[in-house]
Amino acid sequence: MAKVCVITGGGSGMGLEAAKFMPKDRIILLSGRTESKLQKAVAELAALGFEAYEKTCDTSNRESVKALAAYAVSLGKVTTVINSAGLSPAMADPETIVRVNALGTVYMNEEFSKIMKKGGVIVDVASNSAYVLPKFLINKKLYALADHDEEKFVKKIVKKAKLAKGDYQRSGFAYALSKNFVVWYAKKCAFEYGPKGIRVVSLSPGLIATDMGNLEAKDGGMLIGFSAEERMGKPEELGYALATVADERNGYLAGVDVLCDGGSTNGMREFKKKK
Numbered sequence: 001m002a003k004v005c006v007i008t009g010g011g012s013g014m015g016l017e018a019a020k021f022m023p024k025d026r027i028i029l030l031s032g033r034t035e036s037k038l039q040k041a042v043a044e045l046a047a048l049g050f051e052a053y054e055k056t057c058d059t060s061n062r063e064s065v066k067a068l069a070a071y072a073v074s075l076g077k078v079t080t081v082i083n084s085a086g087l088s089p090a091m092a093d094p095e096t097i098v099r100v101n102a103l104g105t106v107y108m109n110e111e112f113s114k115i116m117k118k119g120g121v122i123v124d125v126a127s128n129s130a131y132v133l134p135k136f137l138i139n140k141k142l143y144a145l146a147d148h149d150e151e152k153f154v155k156k157i158v159k160k161a162k163l164a165k166g167d168y169q170r171s172g173f174a175y176a177l178s179k180n181f182v183v184w185y186a187k188k189c190a191f192e193y194g195p196k197g198i199r200v201v202s203l204s205p206g207l208i209a210t211d212m213g214n215l216e217a218k219d220g221g222m223l224i225g226f227s228a229e230e231r232m233g234k235p236e237e238l239g240y241a242l243a244t245v246a247d248e249r250n251g252y253l254a255g256v257d258v259l260c261d262g263g264s265t266n267g268m269r270e271f272k273k274k275k
């Protein structure tokens, strides 16, 4: 049976770059909300010799995710999920950010873990923003609500985000909280799905020169100076990182966050210590 790799947010950025590093025996299913972007990305992969398909899906809608999972199964055995769909602070209000980044990850992991078998892998894309929050804002009990009271979960996270002053800062807070949640949630899923032989890992990029990263560079640009080489990451570098984390030869990599940010989180910590 053909092996299928599903990539949300696969119409652009690091999701699409990850597809290009997948083994050629894999059927690639790209997903996102914009059909035209997906069609262009599928044509790009086809020109590189991949068998690729697209299906629109809004990951913040569970029914849409279920339809994506059903379509993926119709193509073959789903072995790989890279959940790269996401919205950044400049793109949306706090509630939309939490619904897409946090609940979208919950729907993807839950629905795909139901159809995946031993040897499967789910890679959830988080962010190094997950590491910038003050400890008092991180509340694991609040995160646990995502499993049984989604509306309360969203309301409480949005309330925390509103502690910030200004629209962009509020969305920024919501983004950091949503990504901190993704790191926590992926870890939790690793231990839940591990006994079934499904591996779960999160990967946290730093500032990467994708459409999203370029849009955020004005406000997130200070991170560049903290990275070891004082530069943004390249989309293809993150594509390769995602593909290698997903590679089945990396079978012992589970229940952790892979921080792929050119050293900027540690650079910033050292800077703060010296201050």
Ligand SMILES: NC(=O)c1ccc[n+]([C@@H]2O[C@H](COP(=O)([O-])OP(=O)(O)OC[C@H]3O[C@@H](n4cnc5c(N)ncnc54)[C@H](OP(=O)(O)O)[C@@H]3O)[C@@H](O)[C@H]2O)c1
Residues within 6 Å of the ligand: 008, 009, 010, 011, 012, 013, 014, 015, 031, 032, 033, 034, 035, 037, 057, 058, 059, 060, 083, 084, 085, 086, 087, 088, 100, 104, 125, 126, 127, 128, 129, 204, 205, 206, 207, 208, 209, 210, 211, 212, 213, 214, 216
């Ligand atoms: N670039 C950075 O500096 C950076 C840093 C840290 C983390 N990240 C994370 O990396 C991931 C990939 O981002 P990127 O940099 O590659 O940016 P990107 O090119 O903007 O990719 C994000 C993709 O997500 C899709 N998407 C957005 N909302 C969606 C939804 N509700 N359902 C399904 N798909 C949705 C978008 O397509 P549609 O709009 O067509 O749906 C887009 O293709 C994101 O999760 C992002 O938060 C990025």
